[in-house]
Structures are given as structure tokens and as C-alpha cells.
Amino acid sequence: MLERIAMDPGSDLDKLERMLAMKERIDGQNAMRQFADALSEARSTIPPIIKDATVDFTSSKGRTNYKHETLAGIAKVIDPILSKNGLSYRFRTDQGQGGVKVTCIIQHRAGHFEETTLMGGADQSGNKNGFQAIGSAVTYLQRYTLKAALGLSAEVDDDAQSVTESAPAQRQPKPEQPAAxxxxxxxxxxxxxxxxxxxxxxxxxxxxxxxxxxxxxxxxxxxxxxxxxxxxxxxxxxxxxxxxxxxxxxxxxxxxxxxxx
Structure with a gap:
């Protein structure tokens, strides 16, 4: 109908523009519903993410030891499932104000997309140089924006939390103390x-x-x-x-x- 109206020399262009704008709004609503359905289906299929990396080093503050999932490990699990449901993701990175900002963009093939953004300073842990500190922060924020955007879950994760070892009596909580x-x-x-x-x-x-x-x-x-x-x-x-x-x-x-x- 829109094509016939556009081809008619006597058409009212103002009315045609209003109809096109209305069609774009309806298409946008349909794309949003398709995105929500696809994301729901994908999340019901994605299993808990397995932590496939270990951080273990000792500094002047004591020993830091924890396990975490890697971006490659997450991608290996979710990429086939997202692709099957018409979903994809990409990252946008900016730097400024002494830190980095990473935005994860989840998009459906129908066109609708949603963004999740996190900011953080350079990762100064360990013995990283300046470039390594920025790269580590970007990778960390990519993992967490992706997890937040998709609602991914993992086992108990103390990623980026220092575990400082001291005396044995301090490391072992008392049985009667509730877990934090x-x-x-x-x-x-x-x-x-x-x-x-x-x-x-x-x-x-x-x-x-x-x-x-x-x-x-x-x-x-x-x-x-x-x-x-x-x-x-x-x-x-x-x-x-x-x-x-x-x-x-x-x-x-x-x-x-x-x-x-």
C-alpha cells in the first residue's frame, strides 16, 4: 500500500511520511519482542559458566588466590547458543578520566539491540606495566558487561577480591560464625x-x-x-x-x- 501511494503523483507526502513513521514504530516494537523472546530462549539453554583460570601470586599484602572464568571460556559456551537464536554481541571501548569504559552490545538479527556499560580504572595488581594494566581492565570489563547483559551465572566467584593469608587461626572461620x-x-x-x-x-x-x-x-x-x-x-x-x-x-x-x- 505504501509503495502504491508513493508511486501516485497525487499522493500527499505529509500523510505518506506519517504512515512511514508509524510503520517504523510498529517494526521497532516487533523487533523488541523478538529480541526478548530470543534472549529468553538462549538463557534457558546456557549452562553455568565454568571457571577455567586461576590467579595465584604473593605480594607485600600477602597471598592472592582465586579462580575465575575467562572471556574465551565464556565465548566457547555461549556463542553457538546465541547464534542459534539470532543473537550476537560486540564491545565498544573508550578511555578517559584515568580509566576505561567498556560497553557490551547484544543485538538480534531483527535489528533491536541493548547495551550494558561499566567503567573502571587500570588494573594495577601484580607487576603489570601500563599497557598490561589497561588491557587487563578492558578484558575484565568485557567479561562482566557480557555476563550482566546476558544474566549469566557462575559458581561462587571472588574474582578481583584479594585473599590475604595471615595466621592459620585467622584464615579459618569459627564454626559458629555465619558465612558472609x-x-x-x-x-x-x-x-x-x-x-x-x-x-x-x-x-x-x-x-x-x-x-x-x-x-x-x-x-x-x-x-x-x-x-x-x-x-x-x-x-x-x-x-x-x-x-x-x-x-x-x-x-x-x-x-x-x-x-x-
Whole structure:
């Protein structure tokens, strides 16, 4: 119909532009729904990520020892699943203000995409030179923006948290002492709650609840990056809950008086 209108010399160009803009809005809504469906299907298939790397070194502060997943290890697991569902990802990197900023872009073949951004300073741990410190920070932020964008989970992860060894009595917690909350587990639970909200009112209720605010305040102190993941999840869910444009074109379709032969 649009093609016939465009070919008619007597067509009203203003009405044609309005119809094209309306079509673009409807196509955008359809692409967003396809993105959400594909992401949901992919997440239901992606298994927990296995930590395939170990960091172990000793400095003046003591010994640092932890395991973490690598970007290559994550890609090996998720790439075939994302491709099967029409999803892909890429990174955009910027540098400034004494640190680096990495944005992970998840896109569906229908065209809709979403971005997750994190910032951080250069990684000064170990004996890295300046270039290595920046490269390490970029790789770290790529892993975490990708995990946040896809909602990936892993086992208990103390990545980037120093484990300083001291006396044996200090290393071994007392049996009666409860285990300290794990930032990743707390963040994952908060993100799951946000994504489970089925309306903007429910999302607002979760976000403004006393427990949620207390947990988010604690998380910001313990792990600012994971707190940023939670905030990004809230913004993403809020966007996805916005009312869809009605497909009942109704009065929006301009009256056409031209010749459609």
C-alpha cells in the first residue's frame, strides 16, 4: 500500500511520511519482542559458566588466590547458543578520566539491540606495566558487561577480591560464625527479582522496598560493578515494560483520496 501511494503523483507526502513513521514504530516494537523472546530462549539453554583460570601470586599484602572464568571460556559456551537464536554481541571501548569504559552490545538479527556499560580504572595488581594494566581492565570489563547483559551465572566467584593469608587461626572461620554474604549471589538474586516483575508498578515496588534498598546500598560498598549490573537490569526491565504501540491503526491512518490503480 505504501509503495502504491508513493508511486501516485497525487499522493500527499505529509500523510505518506506519517504512515512511514508509524510503520517504523510498529517494526521497532516487533523487533523488541523478538529480541526478548530470543534472549529468553538462549538463557534457558546456557549452562553455568565454568571457571577455567586461576590467579595465584604473593605480594607485600600477602597471598592472592582465586579462580575465575575467562572471556574465551565464556565465548566457547555461549556463542553457538546465541547464534542459534539470532543473537550476537560486540564491545565498544573508550578511555578517559584515568580509566576505561567498556560497553557490551547484544543485538538480534531483527535489528533491536541493548547495551550494558561499566567503567573502571587500570588494573594495577601484580607487576603489570601500563599497557598490561589497561588491557587487563578492558578484558575484565568485557567479561562482566557480557555476563550482566546476558544474566549469566557462575559458581561462587571472588574474582578481583584479594585473599590475604595471615595466621592459620585467622584464615579459618569459627564454626559458629555465619558465612558472609556473597556479592555475586546477592546481585543475581536482585536481578532475578527485577526481571520477574510483570508490571511497572511491581518493578517500582521491588526497587523501593526497604530490603532491596538495604541490599543495594550494601552491594555498592562491597562491589560497585555488580551494583551497576543491578541498576542496568532495572533500567532494561523498565524499558521492556513500557506499553506497546497498538496495532489498531484506527485514526492514525490518514485518509487517502488518490488513485490506487
Amino acid at each position: 554474604p556473597n556479592p555475586e549471589a546477592v546481585a543475581d538474586g536482585m536481578i532475578a527479582a527485577l526481571r520477574g516483575a510483570d508490571s511497572e508498578e511491581r518493578l517500582k515496588s521491588i526497587w523501593t522496598s526497604e530490603k532491596f534498598k538495604t541490599d543495594l546500598s550494601w552491594l555498592r560498598k562491597q562491589d560497585a560493578e555488580r551494583a551497576a549490573h543491578v541498576e542496568a537490569a532495572k533500567d532494561s526491565r523498565k524499558e521492556s515494560l513500557k506499553p506497546s504501540i497498538s496495532h489498531d491503526l484506527g485514526d492514525e491512518i490518514p485518509e487517502f483520496e488518490g488513485n490506487l490503480k
